[in-house]
Amino acid sequence: MKELKHRSTCPVSTSLDVLGDRWTLLILRDMVFAGKSTYGQFLQSAEKMATNILADRLAVLEAQGLLTKAVAADKKSKFTYRLTEKGVDTVPILVEFILWGAKHCPTIIDPGLLAELQTEKDATVAKYQQRAREQALA
Template sequence: MKKFISIPGHTCPVSRTVEIVGDKWTSLILRDLLLQGPRRFQDFIESLVGISPNILSNRLKKLQEYEIIESQLYSQHPPRNDYRLTERGKDLGVIIGGMRDWGNKHTKS
C-alpha cells in the first residue's frame, strides 16, 4: 500500500478527502462494503438504485486505484470479481458512520 494518496492542487486534507470519496455513489459503495462486507458488481447494482453500470464501474476502478478497495476473482468464465475494503478503506468507516449519525439526527425519509 502506498503511504499517501497524492491529490495535486489540494492543500487542505478535507478537500483531498472530498476529492476521493465526496460523491454520492462512492459514499454509498463504501457504506455497502462497510455494512455488508465483500460485494459483487451485481450486488451493488441491486442495492444502489439508479446507478448505471458505467458509473459503478468507474467508481470501483477509482477506489481500486486509491487502494481503498481491492478485487478478487471468483469466476474465470466469465471473469467476475468481488470487491472488499482494504485497511485504508476500513479507515473511512468513521466518516461514513458520521454521515449516518448526522442523517439520523437531522433528516427523515
C-alpha cells in the same frame, strides 16, 4: 489507471477529491454494512446506480487503494471487491454520515444499529472495521 487532481493540501479537500461525490461512499456503505462484494450486488441497492458510474467509481477506488479486485473463489466470471486498510478507515466517515442523516433527514434505519452508534460509537465502528477485515481474508 484513474488519476486524481488534488486541489489543495488541506486534508478535507484531499479527502473530498477521493470521496466527494454522490456515489462513492454508497459503495463503501454497501461493503461495510451490507457485506456486499460484487458488481451485481452493488447494482441492486435502493439508489439504482448506473452501470457506467459504478464501473468508474470501482476503478477509482481500486486505483486509490481503498479496495482490491480479485477473481471470485467460486466462479472465474465473477470478481470480488474487498476493502484495504485505507478503505476500512472510511468507516468513521460513514458512521458520521449515518448519524447526521438519521438526525436531520427523513430516513429509515435499523433502530438497533442507530442505538448502538449513539451509545457506543467507538466500539461499533471497531466492530464493523473488524468485520470488513475478516471478510477481506476470506
